[in-house]
Every structure is written in C-alpha cells, then in structure tokens.
Amino acid sequence: MMNQQYFIGIDIGAGSLTTMIIDLAGTVVGSASEDLLTRSPHSGWSEQDPQDWWRALCLTAKQALAQAAIRPNQVKSISLSAGAHTPVLVDAYGHVVRPAILWSDTRSRVEAAELKDKHGSEIFEIARNSPAPTWTQPQLLWLARHEPESIARTKRLYIAKDWLRAQLTGTWETDHTEASGTMLYDPGRGDWSERLCEMIGLDRSILPPIVAVTDVVGEVTAAAAEESGLAAGTPVVCGSSDTSLETYGAGAVALGTGAVKLATAATITMVSSEPGLSTSVINYPFCVPDYWYLIGATNSCASAHRWLRDTFFAESGMTGAQAFASMDKEASSVLPGANGLLFHPYLQGERTPYWDPLLRGDFLGITFAHERRHFVRALYEGVAFSLYDVLLALEEQGKSMTEARIIGGGSRSAVWRQIVADVLGITIIMPRITDASFGAALVAAVGIGAFPDLPTAAEQTVSTVARHEPDGHQHQHYQELHAIYRDAAKALFDINHRLSAINRE
Incomplete structure (x- = not known):
C-alpha cells in the first residue's frame, strides 16, 4: 500500500x-x-x-x-x-x-x-x-x-x-x-x-x-x-x-447510454452528441468532452415510496430498511399491472413532460380486491410510467437509449429495477458504486494523468453487480397500461387545478 x-x-x-x-x-x-x-x-x-x-x-x-x-x-x-x-x-x-x-x-x-x-x-x-x-x-x-x-x-x-x-x-x-x-x-x-x-x-x-x-x-x-x-x-x-459525475461514474459514457436515478426524485439522463431541440427536457454539456447529457425528471420517487411506507406500514412497527424490505416482498407477490390499480406520483406536481406544479397524485381504479401489496406494486409501476413519459419526451427529440445504468436508493430493489426495465423496454444495469463522489474521484485521477481520458478511466474501473433485460411480453402489457395512465393524467389536469385553487392550506 x-x-x-x-x-x-x-x-x-x-x-x-x-x-x-x-x-x-x-x-x-x-x-x-x-x-x-x-x-x-x-x-x-x-x-x-x-x-x-x-x-x-x-x-x-x-x-x-x-x-x-x-x-x-x-x-x-x-x-x-x-x-x-x-x-x-x-x-x-x-x-x-x-x-x-x-x-x-x-x-x-x-x-x-x-x-x-x-x-x-x-x-x-x-x-x-x-x-x-x-x-x-x-x-x-x-x-x-x-x-x-x-x-x-x-x-x-x-x-x-x-x-x-x-x-x-x-x-x-x-x-x-x-x-x-x-x-x-x-x-x-x-x-x-x-x-x-x-x-x-x-x-x-x-x-x-x-x-x-x-x-x-x-x-x-x-x-x-x-x-x-x-x-x-x-x-x-x-x-x-x-x-454529470454520477452518470459518468456509473459508466454511461457512450452515445445511446444514460442513467436512471431512483432517488428523492427520479430522473433519466441520456448521453447525446447535441442538445435537445425543445423545452421539455434540460440540456447540459457533459463532463466527457464534446458530449451533452439531456435530463428529464419526475418529482416524486423515493419521497413517494417513503410516504407510502409511513402512511400504510407504520402500524406494523417496522421502520427504515426493514419496512422497505417488507414492501419489496409484497410488491413481488403481485402480478404486473397491480390488478388494474394505477398510481400517478404527482405528490409535488410534476416536471417532465408537463412542468405543472399543481398536478396531484392519485391511486386510480381501486376495488375491494385490492390489498396493501397492490398499492406498493402500483407505486413502483407508477414511478416507472412517469419515467417512461420522460423517455418518450427524449425520443420525441430524435434521441434513443438502448441501456441505462440505474442509481439512487430505489435501485437497491431488484423488483423495482425489473419493473423499470420492462416499462422502459431497455436494459437496466446496476453499477457496483453509484455515488457522485466516485465519479469525482475518477475525474481527480484523470486530471493528473493517471488515466489518459475520462472514458478510459470509467472503462477500467466501473464494474456492475446486476443486469435486467426487458421482458418483451411485459413491455407490451405495460405500454397498454401506460396509455391509460397517460390519458387519465391528462383527464385530471383540470380537476387537479381546481382542487389546488379551492384547497390552499
């Protein structure tokens, strides 16, 4: 040493x-x-x-x-x-x-x-x-x-x-x-x-x-x-x-790659050769020279997950990681589609593609057949649907993504990772290290010549621990559900605005 x-x-x-x-x-x-x-x-x-x-x-x-x-x-x-x-x-x-x-x-x-x-x-x-x-x-x-x-x-x-x-x-x-x-x-x-x-x-x-x-x-x-x-x-x-550095440090350095982040908010970051052409996504120069990264976000991800835990699971006596593990187990016991239950994660309004702070979250399609576990599955899927809206906004600008590195606290859930892969229809890869400080440390090494450039440093140091391929059948099923999810979101725009106007606490 x-x-x-x-x-x-x-x-x-x-x-x-x-x-x-x-x-x-x-x-x-x-x-x-x-x-x-x-x-x-x-x-x-x-x-x-x-x-x-x-x-x-x-x-x-x-x-x-x-x-x-x-x-x-x-x-x-x-x-x-x-x-x-x-x-x-x-x-x-x-x-x-x-x-x-x-x-x-x-x-x-x-x-x-x-x-x-x-x-x-x-x-x-x-x-x-x-x-x-x-x-x-x-x-x-x-x-x-x-x-x-x-x-x-x-x-x-x-x-x-x-x-x-x-x-x-x-x-x-x-x-x-x-x-x-x-x-x-x-x-x-x-x-x-x-x-x-x-x-x-x-x-x-x-x-x-x-x-x-x-x-x-x-x-x-x-x-x-x-x-x-x-x-x-x-x-x-x-x-x-x-x-920029957590995307880079996760190993997304080539065109057609990017990162999905399941954190307090959820984001999709896509590596591009040029900025986007509309205001639906945000554009930044990437740390890798001559590249850009385009980013779109849904406001509530881990924050919504935590809200569900505190609201529905508090009486169980479980807290923290134990409660999240229990929720994960329950979600895994439910078939894709959550028995027709949809969740719009607009608990703090929404960013991409609506950019509307007055939108509200909801569970839609509740019946007597639904149990607590269905709500967990619907939340996982609802966040993934919102990310699919982000991916569609990127694709509308002529951009495409074949795989993404998944980062953020929510990425610890294998169930959630597979749902994201199936909804987005792309390969999801989990890096061994996902913190931005790792990308910053690689930048430090490149800066003094320990590696010839940023892509080489990532290629030689970034390793992965899990890979999720999308299931074609499930992707088709989720596309049908997403069409309903999106139509319902748009149908509720006016209702959400009226609720916000009448209930100013």
Whole structure:
C-alpha cells in the first residue's frame, strides 16, 4: 500500500456531504458522510450554509483517511461535485453574503415566469434551456428585487462545489457544465453571455473564469491542510455537477447510454452528441468532452415510496430498511399491472413532460380486491410510467437509449429495477458504486494523468453487480397500461387545478 496511488472525490448532496477515497482499480478504500441541514425560513425556500459544507469536508476527509489507513500524502489528487444551480455570493473580503439558494428553491417563480414571457425563446436559443425557479438567473433576479443589498455586496459568484474547492485552493473558477446551470452561459460560444446577464442587470465581472472539468486548478493550501487533514500541495482538479459525475461514474459514457436515478426524485439522463431541440427536457454539456447529457425528471420517487411506507406500514412497527424490505416482498407477490390499480406520483406536481406544479397524485381504479401489496406494486409501476413519459419526451427529440445504468436508493430493489426495465423496454444495469463522489474521484485521477481520458478511466474501473433485460411480453402489457395512465393524467389536469385553487392550506 505504500506505493499505491489514491484519489479523493467529494460530493455535496442534497442531505449530506460524502468524501470517498479510491485506488487506481476503482476500489473504494475509505468513505465517510456527514448530514447537511437544509433550512426553509419561508414557504418554498431551500437554503444551506456553505460553512456547513466546509465543516463536513474537514470531518469526512479525516474519517475517510482513517478508514483507508493511509497517509494524507498518499492522496495524489482531489476533485469535487455538487448539485447545479446553487450560487454562493462572496463579498470583497471573501465572506459569504447570504445562505446558498438550492436548486429545489421555488421563491423565484414570478421572476422565472417573467423571464419566460419576455425572453423565453431568446433564452432558449442562447442557453439551450427554459427559465424555471431552479436556475440561477431567476434566483439572482429575485435577489436583485428583494435583497438588493446582497447583490450590491457581491464581488464573486461561485457555484456550490466551486466555493468548497476554493476553501482548499483559494482559487476562483467553474466548469462548462456548472456555467450552463446558471442560465447565464452561452454553450455555443463556450463563454458567459452578455445578453443573458443584461436581462437581469447583472455585472458580468462577478462571474468566474471557465475551465475544463479535468483541469488542475490549484493545490491544497497549508491553512486548508491544517483544518482538513489533507496534505498541503495536493493537486485539486475542477470537477463538475453531481448529475454529470454520477452518470459518468456509473459508466454511461457512450452515445445511446444514460442513467436512471431512483432517488428523492427520479430522473433519466441520456448521453447525446447535441442538445435537445425543445423545452421539455434540460440540456447540459457533459463532463466527457464534446458530449451533452439531456435530463428529464419526475418529482416524486423515493419521497413517494417513503410516504407510502409511513402512511400504510407504520402500524406494523417496522421502520427504515426493514419496512422497505417488507414492501419489496409484497410488491413481488403481485402480478404486473397491480390488478388494474394505477398510481400517478404527482405528490409535488410534476416536471417532465408537463412542468405543472399543481398536478396531484392519485391511486386510480381501486376495488375491494385490492390489498396493501397492490398499492406498493402500483407505486413502483407508477414511478416507472412517469419515467417512461420522460423517455418518450427524449425520443420525441430524435434521441434513443438502448441501456441505462440505474442509481439512487430505489435501485437497491431488484423488483423495482425489473419493473423499470420492462416499462422502459431497455436494459437496466446496476453499477457496483453509484455515488457522485466516485465519479469525482475518477475525474481527480484523470486530471493528473493517471488515466489518459475520462472514458478510459470509467472503462477500467466501473464494474456492475446486476443486469435486467426487458421482458418483451411485459413491455407490451405495460405500454397498454401506460396509455391509460397517460390519458387519465391528462383527464385530471383540470380537476387537479381546481382542487389546488379551492384547497390552499
């Protein structure tokens, strides 16, 4: 182990920060996570304190090194990832101006709608995406109107992982994927857009230089080393957004591949040679050069699963993993189609393809023949149907997918994985490691030349533990059910809007 090379990947997740240490074979030798607190001081707000990220990094880095039983100077490079769209505003003295606004924050609904009404087609033409509260551009417009003092104090804008990396290196930069996530970037030119900045009155000078994902941007400073337990002088590689790096780290690096994520929300990410042509999906430059990844999402997945557990299984006395295992067993005892029971997972509205926050969830077709186990099966299938809507939206743009790597907490269910394969009609492959911190660690290795490029690093280190081929007969059956599922969803649009209007709690 004395001559072995190790690489660290650090990921800021929605609820926790993870530090992972891998070797050249892609073996995880040390890993640690620390919970992060998301604050919601007002309805629709989601914020985190960037200082919490730094404290979590310092704690988990020491824990991961101890678990790996290696010296800090055996780590050859470090890289980072985090959720996109999360701006950190810093003043002239290097102080954080205010808490970071997360991608899930919806306070800028009015500003997003205004930007879409006034400049929607122009924004899409430049940024390749459509305004919504998740993007940095409308968030900054909200701040300009409601907290003008915050904007006035700001001298530098960082994105989440870039601010955290700056605590290690003292440098200021971002990558092209994160730049795209601000909706202030022109991917056609590969640079910030004066026009997009002008729309919200933003001074472009606060935006960072843009570098490649695998660029070495600095090294761990002596001060950072003392706090974090990392070795001073360790090279630090830029990194990228969590979705880009978890898709990459799962092994989806070729055209026609992608990732299905069964997490709090569910997503399909597809690797493409070009961006999509409509606003139904989101487009980002991929960490693999010259490629894009297109992403569509359903809002409620593991969150709906947890709600069903807490609502229907609480009286059993089972909690956590035990309850989920029981639910999985019950779902496996039910034939495909859940005896005619359908579930629309719109518990928090829906994104792709409807982009409607007022939609509501439902179980449809309930009879006296239905038992608790049917509701679990229907939930698994309903989320898969919603993902099929996402896949159809991608296919409408001329894109196709033959296989997908499956990631996220829901992927632990073999039953759910097979349902996803049968509904989507594609091969589903489960990687051995699915955390974005693994992809970040591979980026760290590529950045210092341990591998010649990102695809080679993935090819040589990513391994899989399960493979699910779609059953043609079941796929045909699910297509028939999905047609009913989609017709029912559309028929209930007006009902959902009326319910939302009359029941404002």
